[in-house]
Amino acid sequence: MTFEPSAVAPRPTAPTTPRRSVVALFLLPWLLLSILGALWALATPIGGSPDEPAHVVKAASVVRGELLPATMIAEGGVLHAPAVFADEFEQGCFAFYPDIPASCAPAFTGDPSEIVETHSAASLYNPVYYWLVGWPSLALPDVNGIFAMRIVSAVLTSFFLAACFWMIGSWRTRRVPSLGVLVAITPMALYLMGTVNPNALEFTGGLAMFAGMLSIVLEPNPKLLGSRLAIVVVAAALVSNTRGISPLWVAVLLVLPLILLTLRELGALFKRPSVIISVLLIVITAVFSIWWTLKSNSLGTGPSTAPETTPTSHGVGLSPIEGFFGLLGDFYLQLRQMIGILGWLDTTLHPVVYLAWYAFMLVLVAGVAIFVRGRKLVFLIALAAAFFLLPPLIQAFYVTKGGFIWQGRYTLILLMPLLLGMAACIAASPRFLRWVAGVRAHRASVLLTVLGIGMGAAWAVGIAYGFITTMHRFTSGYASVWGAMLEPGAWAPPLGTVLTIVLFALAAAAFAANIVIAGRDRRPPAAALSSAPAASPAPVQY
16 A cells, blocks of 8 residues: 555565575575574583573573572572583683683583572573573483573574575565675674574574564565564564663664655655554563663673683773773774684684675675665665764773673674665665666676675685684694594584584585575566666655
8 A cells, every 4th residue: 555645656566575485585594594503502512602601590590480589699690500501600611711622621420400509690681582592401401401402592593594584585686685694694693593692682683673674664565564574573572682782772773774764655654553563562572671671780780601710801990981992993803703703702713714704894885885875875874883883882881890891792783784784775776776787787697696606605615614613622622733623532512523514514505505596686687677766755665
């Protein structure tokens, strides 16, 4: 239904996704991403991922009915959980020491299911994520329960990334946006998806919510509005309730895409009852998150979630200005962490992996500079400003009492939407559409095909290389020769070192190939050009 005068030609609606594309653009990506996340879950030793001991104890206690601790100690809130989950705190002998393999961890002794008193620095956190991933611990109160919780988290977070590809599948031009999502899945993002950590749900849900908003404002379709709103609402509700600061990210990622609409288009959108109901649901879930944060004071406490060997935070006592510019000046390290400094920030990847992601980002920046103008460019500038400035602002408020606590992985919630936003605006730009449909359309198509294949191959190699590097660090130590990974005394994941690496490499290649092939534009360039938005304001159909 059109809400503007018929004298103005309506903007053509985006095509719907064929049913056969649901397999290629949703089910298969979900399956392959789940496999990648599950393999990383198995390849990470107990106690080998950042903050996981605290989150495992929190999850095990929440699903057993303990939502908040009765008392607080220096290490966090006192909680009760099966002994094997509390023992994860004792497995961190290799944390922060990349040359020490995971085989140093002592074997657990005793009854793994015995409920013991323990602690967690995450004890005051919102329980929603922990309900979603903690239930396997009820059936598996042993070390297998930790692996099971990781795998559940991998499947849950993979769903939201797959939802991004599914929504993009209904766009008129989907090749570049699909590659944007692929680039957004950095080694760090995929690694965290295979751990028990609400950070992973925050950035994957945030990206799905953002992709839904871009679908609504850039590719309006009344037949798809309901499903898009459903994804936005569910993702926003979960993201709001991951961490205390998460409602801020929800607000940023929901509001900024509205810059792409004119006032008439914005009014037409908010006249829809389904949109009004969706906004109310999002506000209710955000209010619950804020209420929980204020009630529990989870942002007012900041004990360490790391093993006792954790270096203390530096910067305590600095002024907010020093905290702001200190983190801003540390941007290069933060960016490397977003791409992948794994383990307890102790496992750097090969320089070629970082260079590959820098190249991916530069390609998108160059595309924006060449093709994007007007309202879309304003939107991207606002999105980039949020990415660069919001983390330093948050750090500025915390630095005096807590020091520099911000890690690059916390900014993935902004980096991933920025990469997708750049790709989406390039694909929707009239300049880009004229280029792919012009007199040299065939040359443009070949160039995009080569670019897609190159980026897909580089992504698969980079992800696999990052995985093997991390396995090397855990099995025999970062400084050891590669062959030491296979020696009898080396630590090994449940499936064995060689089989785990082979399965991961195959899954990474299959995923990248599927995105490159299934993400090709369905329509010929001329059709894409004819459906490009008009230069003058036009009504949007929802």
